[in-house]
Amino acid sequence: MNTILVIGGSRYFGKSLVTRARDAGHEVTVLNRGSSAPPAGVGHVVADRDDEDGLRAALGSRSFDTVIDQVCYTPGQAAVARRAFAGRTGRYVMTSTMEVYDPATLPGPVPAPVPVAEDSLDLARTAPTAPHADPAHAYAEGKRQAEAVFLREPAFPFVSVRTAHVLGGGREEFTGRLAHYVERIAAGSPVDVHQAPYATSFIHHREIADLLYWAAGQSFTGPVNAASHGAVDVTALCELVAAQLGRRPRYRLVEEGAAASPFSFDRAYAMDNGRAAALGFGFGRVAEWLPTAIAEAAGVNRLRSAAPTGLLPPSCSH
Template sequence: MRKILILGGTRFFGKRLVERLLQNSANDVTILTRGETSDSFGDRVHRIHADRFQPNELAQAVGDSLWDVVFDNICYSPDEADQARRIFDGKTKRYILTSSLSVYDFSEEALTEEIFDPETYPIRYGGRNDFSYQEGKRLAEAVFMQQASFPVAAVRFPIVLGIDDYTRRLHFHIEHVRNGQPIGIPNPEAHISFIRSDEAADFLYWLGCCSTVTGPINACSDGTVRVKDVLIMIEKETDKQAIILNQTDDEHMSPFGIEHSWFMDTTKAQSAGYKFLLLNDWLPELVSSLNKTYVE
């Protein structure tokens, strides 16, 4: 049996990762949870009840258990990374950190892993409230890559979309177009990457259980879209015109409202054997599916 621990496995693509792991009877899956979010896994998984953000509580809950793979979907700061690399020292064969496209600055060129090198990035410590989201993720990667005693891979995901996206980022745009509300988009021509939630889960599964890749690795669907292309898809489905402004009140600013292009190169993952979905194969379908949830 392959013993697997997931930190952050009760929502969104973390939940989908658990479902993917359970498809293989060779996986013995444990979820670390505070118990605040219910799940549908029943007795198919083990549960450790602890707050991942309380290091003493986490260490006590993990105890002396040994793992083949630890998936960490909820690490946002260097302090959290440092606590985890100490707690799991000698207790895991492989560690998969969910990182982010956010470690990169905007660029009109496809972003490769080498553009941000966590192995040479100066480490500063602090909690998640001490840094921006970008800096927290950069420093978390740096701590793991420079100081962990076990092999680590850091998955850099873009915005993850899906029917099950509890942050409702694509929903935001559909609702605004349907309701005739303005959407703030600084640069509608900017190109952006996405990945679907089930694809993100499948990639994590592949990386943790089917590959030996370490270090940072980009993961996104194949292809890009301009931000305005997303609105064009929504206009087609709703038969309504999007009202796009450069600037609006904060509540109407687009979650996709980037100032410049922001998309990744996935050559490293593809060279290691992973095949991504085509973005233009699934994004229009997702827009259509979400729009139908508003139609009575």
């Protein structure tokens, strides 16, 4: 039995990760600000991760075999965690994102080749930059800089799991990105796409929970890409949604550089999952689970459409 601390872990695949580790017999603790209680059989530490003194006080003398950080978004948060958990953990796993490879948010040369492998991004050269006004740029750069903080003069063995776009789970999928397609295609509204959209990487919500749990028990360090086999472009996604709904998708082309619907990209950065696979993790295929994820999203959409205005069950709201 190992002791595992999950920072965050209160929604979506974080909840699955927590219960997965608990049911495997590990001593699991969740750290959050107290907004939600962990499931039965899981410990709870209430602290604001941005408050270093308060975090240290809340942790007391606790130490952990592994910390899994689900909610590290900035270099400042990484720096606090690096100091606070030095000497308290034998392994630190940070949930990162494929957006770190997005050429649109990178200041230097575009990673190549595609699909991108972990070593295409040199975080040793990542220098702090001013916050970006665009949320997508700020998110990607924040994750890059957070990884870089942990990698510089490591205080403990560190892993960054660069996860693909996570789908599945119906109501649990709080981003609403898959629901966007279900709603628009069901209504006969056009989907905004690029002239020649590039395929992108996806992973099922249970698969990423399993991978994070697996990574916690391994000995490798450094970045690892997390993506199901098989990239999919936005038009293929729309065709699958349309088949579930018995409708034909309509498309509206956007100009170069303009915003489009989620998962429509005018640049390539789908991920190579070869490192994780070589280390022993068995990925599924997008084609195997995406139809079910779409059906789940369509079911939620039908429920929302059938509910009278103002009477939608709270568990179905985002």
